[in-house]
Amino acid sequence: MNVRQKQGQKTKQKIIEAAIALFHERGFNNVTVDEIVAVTNTSKGAFYNHFTSKHEVFAEQFKQIDQFYVEHLVPQLDADQPVMERLTLFLELQMTYLQNKIGWDVTRTIYEQELSTERSSYFLDPDRPLYDILFSLCQEGIEKSEFKEGYRAHNIVTVLIHGMRGVLYNWSLNRGRTSLVDEQRMVFRALLDGLKTGD
Amino acid sequence: MNVRQKQGQKTKQKIIEAAIALFHERGFNNVTVDEIVAVTNTSKGAFYNHFTSKHEVFAEQFKQIDQFYVEHLVPQLDADQPVMERLTLFLELQMTYLQNKIGWDVTRTIYEQELSTERSSYFLDPDRPLYDILFSLCQEGIEKSEFKEGYRAHNIVTVLIHGMRGVLYNWSLNRGRTSLVDEQRMVFRALLDGLKTGD
DNA sequence: ATAATGAAGAGACTACGGTCTGTATCTAAT
DNA sequence: ATTAGATACAGACCGTAGTCTCTTCATTAT
Numbered sequence: 212m213n214v215r216q217k218q219g220q221k222t223k224q225k226i227i228e229a230a231i232a233l234f235h236e237r238g239f240n241n242v243t244v245d246e247i248v249a250v251t252n253t254s255k256g257a258f259y260n261h262f263t264s265k266h267e268v269f270a271e272q273f274k275q276i277d278q279f280y281v282e283h284l285v286p287q288l289d290a291d292q293p294v295m296e297r298l299t300l301f302l303e304l305q306m307t308y309l310q311n312k313i314g315w316d317v318t319r320t321i322y323e324q325e326l327s328t329e330r331s332s333y334f335l336d337p338d339r340p341l342y343d344i345l346f347s348l349c350q351e352g353i354e355k356s357e358f359k360e361g362y363r364a365h366n367i368v369t370v371l372i373h374g375m376r377g378v379l380y381n382w383s384l385n386r387g388r389t390s391l392v393d394e395q396r397m398v399f400r401a402l403l404d405g406l407k408t409g410d
Numbered sequence: 411m412n413v414r415q416k417q418g419q420k421t422k423q424k425i426i427e428a429a430i431a432l433f434h435e436r437g438f439n440n441v442t443v444d445e446i447v448a449v450t451n452t453s454k455g456a457f458y459n460h461f462t463s464k465h466e467v468f469a470e471q472f473k474q475i476d477q478f479y480v481e482h483l484v485p486q487l488d489a490d491q492p493v494m495e496r497l498t499l500f501l502e503l504q505m506t507y508l509q510n511k512i513g514w515d516v517t518r519t520i521y522e523q524e525l526s527t528e529r530s531s532y533f534l535d536p537d538r539p540l541y542d543i544l545f546s547l548c549q550e551g552i553e554k555s556e557f558k559e560g561y562r563a564h565n566i567v568t569v570l571i572h573g574m575r576g577v578l579y580n581w582s583l584n585r586g587r588t589s590l591v592d593e594q595r596m597v598f599r600a601l602l603d604g605l606k607t608g609d
Numbered sequence: 610a611t612a613a614t615g616a617a618g619a620g621a622c623t624a625c626g627g628t629c630t631g632t633a634t635c636t637a638a639t
Numbered sequence: 640a641t642t643a644g645a646t647a648c649a650g651a652c653c654g655t656a657g658t659c660t661c662t663t664c665a666t667t668a669t
Contacts, residue, residue, distance in 0.1 A: 377576025
């Protein structure tokens with residue numbers, strides 16, 4: 212990385228940090244791009260050279276979310292446990308993390324952005340790590356006959372993703388006034404009960 | 411209603427009809443308020459006198475959705491059938507209606523608006539007819555022991571709403587490329603299976 | 610009949626996300 | 640060493656949602 216690129220990355224990082232701090236402080240919608248470039252002593256030109264939109268600054272911390280799942284949540288899952296137990300634990304840990312570390316405003320902003328923008332969507336990216344995590348768990352679950360007959364791993368993942376979306380959308384809609392962890396528990400208890408083999 | 415109010419309502423209606431037509435024609439984001447007031451020979455003043463935002467013009471047709479549920483879907487439910495059957499049918503009819511008559515762009519716009527605006531939210535309005543429909547069905551289901559022990563009607567409604575939100579959000583996100591009806595079937599089969607009494 | 614009130618509406622104006630053009634400077638090819 | 644190209648950045652500019660002020664005129668009170 213040469214001098215020029217290094218300078219660019221420094222500016223980009225400076226903007227990210229200032230923006231995230233401001234968003235956290237006063238909420239995404241109450242922070243303007245003009246303000247971000249003002250406090251960082253940069254310019255619109257610099258900002259839009261590094262990001263395609265104000266929303267995209269979020270993508271930075273968003274990518275860290277899946278990273279966190281892979282690095283800190285998956286290792287907590289005990290491979291000796293049934294897949295169902297592991298799924299339940301994963302969902303519990305995931306939602307706890309989102310509720311306590313990420314917060315509803317960031318979640319809301321991401322959910323809003325994904326709907327509004329024509330640009331590339333992270334939710335629709337099939338290579339998203341979250342999908343791999345769920346897929347391999349579901350695959351294993353099917354092999355061990357923990358799921359009802361007739362389900363393909365892909366279908367179960369779809370169902371689970373729908374559940375997550377519903378729970379997270381609703382939590383965002385309620386501006387964090389509901390308990391994400393409690394609602395998640397209620398929804399996925401029913402969902403997983405409906406998916407598992409009746410014995 | 412005096413002359414003045416009558417004139418006001420006439421203007422409002424004119425704006426609604428023109429706006430809905432334009433939205434339907436070219437998509438919500440590609441229609442500007444300036445354009446709407448131009449084709450209706452009105453003004454920004456008139457527009458914002460009747461609506462608090464461009465999004466709100468949608469609310470008009472949105473209210474018709476619940477109206478439709480009450481007037482056309484609920485009557486199709488056979489009270490002799492088990493509640494579970496009726497719920498399944500209701501969801502099927504609901505999603506078919508949304509897919510074929512309302513469309514993903516309108517749905518997407520509503521879902522986006524509900525997240526973005528600080529203003530009054532229709533989704534959060536406890537008096538929304540949809541909630542009554544679901545609540546009374548669930549209440550009856552509990553009385554007839556069709557649901558697992560321990561569930562309150564209120565909880566089941568919450569779970570169902572989460573399911574709907576997830577399915578509809580995802581469908582909007584995919585810009586109608588997935589089959590809402592099929593995905594709904596998959597999700598709610600699992601969900602209702604998990605809620606019903608195991609016998 | 611006259612005056613006061615206040616809603617419906619017109620349209621200039623503001624705020625802000627995003628674009629466009631221009632400039633300085635680093636890098637790479639000759 | 641010189642030159643051509645690329646890129647980080649500055650900041651003027653644009654488009655559009657939403658606001659503010661002002662006018663008009665139906666309605667109501669006196």
